[in-house]
């Protein structure tokens with residue numbers, strides 16, 4: 001033992017046992033010395049050699065951190081390149097203090113191994129005494145343990161600088177350590193190393209964070225505008241519903257409260273559409289950067305990273321607009337406040353086992369909303385089955401919905417048929433025009449919803465079904481209940497939550513809708529035509545009724561007729577606003593006689609022009625097929641017999 005080691009042992013002994021006064025400046029170290037003696041039962045007079053675990057045990061520790069080690073390795077190699085010439089080596093331990101990776105100069109292999117700066121070395125304070133790794137594990141903050149600050153006299157030649165690494169939930173996962181066998185005596189010589197270790201610890205954490213949440217949306221916030229895309233200091237990962245599922249160290253520190261499970265919009269005090277627009281570029285002059293003020297103070301620039309796993313699996317076509325990358329629900333509206341409120345509500349309902357009723361005028365996007373809720377849910381990969389209760393003749397609706405067993409139904413298929421309800425099992429059942437469902441079937445549907453079982457016609461035992469149900473109506477269902485035409489118990493069962501979709505005339509995001517529909521129509525037609533700004537302005541200013549289908553038809557027609565590179569206002573066939581063939585219910589919304597006559601003529605005319613193809617005629621009129629059928633019934637229009 002050298003005289004330096006003897007003096008060191010005396011010093012540690014007197015401070016750790018309280019016979020000498022601890023130095024407040026070295027309080028972290030002196031606190032640890034006391035801990036080593038009192039809690040870990042270590043004896044400073046008996047230095048012990050470094051403990052290296054056998055290879056098999058090391059592998060078990062490495063396996064626990066398998067994915068993390070890959071991200072860490074890249075960071076370790078990078079930092080090693082910077083410090084190798086100065087005589088340092090780099091090691092990484094797990095949360096128990098076991099060295100799971102290391103990089104050092106192979107020429108010093110023996111010395112490094114003896115000193116414990118080696119793979120498998122156990123640097124837990126309980127065994128190794130005060131040291132960079134062990135004490136950092138206790139204190140959870142970057143630190144330097146320089147030479148005689150070590151507890152064990154074996155280690156007093158070393159200098160070790162460490163920083164803790166945390167996972168997305170704040171759990172300590174590893175310690176990054178940069179150590180040297182020899183170093184200048186002055187502790188200050190390690191300042192720069194300390195900065196480097198802290199920076200690389202954050203970089204490794206963030207690389208691991210980005211890897212872990214590559215299937216999620218990641219909002220990055222940084223104080224330097226030009227750097228936020230490459231190095232967001234704060235990162236929040238969230239799902240399509242806007243719920244935070246991960247936060248990096250920077251975000252956890254800046255946000256004070258635990259962000260996990262909170263809604264990103266609440267946390268940052270910004271509406272969800274503003275969060276999506278960060279990724280979308282919005283109308284901002286700075287396409288990818290937006291400013292966010294954190295509740296606790298501090299102004300940050302933001303950038304939004306879309307999920308990369310899904311994009312790799314289904315690459316977006318070149319023609320995709322930025323909004324095509326948005327989650328399903330965010331895609332259906334622009335910055336209309338009422339729509340944003342409705343979408344926030346819809347997001348909260350997804351995957352909650354609550355049946356949803358969507359109310360809105362005909363053609364205002366009820367099915368589009370239902371599909372988006374399905375797309376945003378855990379059921380997205382399962383079927384979305386849309387049933388238009390008004391379009392299926394009363395005589396068929398029962399067998400279509402519930403299915404039937406072989407031979408149970410005259411005129412049915414020999415093999416029987418799986419009903420639409422069973423087809424929607426584990427997915428979403430969309431019941432459009434629910435107000436048109438016959439009373440007898442309402443009773444059967446109620447049983448499906450309350451018992452989660454469906455009984456096909458002719459079957460003896462029911463089948464279990466797991467359904468998310470979205471029902472839609474353009475009628476006032478509560479009035480139908482009051483009129484005794486809709487079962488009250490079914491009404492309450494269906495409207496676990498009611499979403500009221502505004503009509504087109506009330507929407508303030510027309511530019512967004514027009515762009516979205518134009519893009520879809522142009523892509524479907526393979527057209528490269530653009531919509532001129534003048535045409536866009538004309539469309540935005542038009543006195544639209546409630547129906548989005550009419551808008552789509554105008555765009556489709558303009559694209560079909562367009563001969564140049566862009567569509568001019570003159571190429572838009574905009575009908576003057578007139579009452580369209582609207583809801584049709586004699587008791588609830590009586591239609592004035594003259595309008596009825598005009599409606600009947602227009603409907604007949606459209607049906608004849610489209611050779612009695614009801615769907616096409618309905619499309620030309622801007623109404624749904626179901627609405628067309630209802631009006632046909634109402635006016636007594638019957639298709640001529642074929643053949």
Ligand SMILES: Nc1ncnc2c1ncn2[C@@H]1O[C@H](COP(=O)(O)OP(=O)(O)OP(=O)(O)O)[C@@H](O)[C@H]1O
Pocket residue numbers: 331332333360361362363364365366367368369432472474513516517548549552623624625627
């Ligand atoms: N957010 C949207 N973006 C683009 N197109 C939309 C959007 N919402 C609705 N549409 C279009 O408007 C038309 C009508 O939408 P949808 O069928 O969802 O309405 P609906 O209310 O279910 O109609 P109905 O009452 O007739 O059943 C469709 O062509 C649809 O693609």
